[in-house]
Amino acid sequence: MTALWTHLHSNPLTWLTLTLVVYQAAHWLWRRSGMMPLLNPVLLSIAALSTVLTVAGIDYARYFSGAQIIHFLLGPATVALAIPLYKQLNRLRQSFLALLVGLLAGSVAAILASLALGWALGASRQTIMSLAPKSATSPIAMGIAEQIGGLPSLTAVLAILTGIIGAVGGGWLMDRLRITDDRARGVAMGTASHGIGTARALQMGEVTGAFSGLAMGLNGIATALLAPILVKWLMG
Structure with missing residues (x-):
């Protein structure tokens, strides 16, 4: 288990996958609640990811090494407006x-x-x-x-x-x-x-x-x- 955690801990895909899964779960919960404003998926995702990173002792730089592709996609998403x-x-x-x-x-x-x-x-x-x-x-x-x-x-x-x-x-x-x-x-x-x-x-x-x-x-x-x-x- 220690070897597995070490591998996951250092693999950038772990944090990309985690981000996508957490957001999809938050979006599902928001939809199920009838789009309740307080259950905004962005708010829930930030809270959940912050908790996971804090508990796991992961610094932001390591997390961003995997999630940076989402940051890159903000550009095309903005242009798509x-x-x-x-x-x-x-x-x-x-x-x-x-x-x-x-x-x-x-x-x-x-x-x-x-x-x-x-x-x-x-x-x-x-x-x-x-x-x-x-x-x-x-x-x-x-x-x-x-x-x-x-x-x-x-x-x-x-x-x-x-x-x-x-x-x-x-x-x-x-x-x-x-x-x-x-x-x-x-x-x-x-x-x-x-x-x-x-x-x-x-x-x-x-x-x-x-x-x-x-x-x-x-x-x-x-x-x-x-x-x-x-x-x-x-x-x-």
Whole structure:
């Protein structure tokens, strides 16, 4: 058994297989629960994999050596968002002005709320800078954080948490606020919770997913442009 564990422990395919199996199990559970938001498969997978790696004493570098192919596939998956965008091109054109206004309002609100929250809780300047770009997709958010004096690794964690929270509670909150327009729901999900929120938006409907995908991409650009300006203006 010791020899078998040593082999599995050092084999990258072990962690790739484990990741796929855990996600499929989490997705099955989520479906069986009637798509209960709190049982979001991404959230469950992160919790389960973190527990396994901690108990087994596996560091992240070793785990990532096997799971990195999934990380690579994030690129093609993001490009594939162009398909629902293309199908909804006429609606996107018709709603361009409203989308642009909503996107700018959401981007500015996300940055200002992050700065205010960090300041109110007495966080260090570096932590506040790490919070500021959390609503942008992780690679962009990490680059922004590095530019404005934040900690990229902390920003990555915060961005993932933001995406999960948006995916879990975004639909519920918009239902309570009686936001029923698929376009508005999509823009809200994509602006506030980037890729993870967009994955949830695609499950809500093609229109919602298309607008969320566009908002996610545009919010990354808006945050990259606005975050340094707002931080400099407010934080000095």
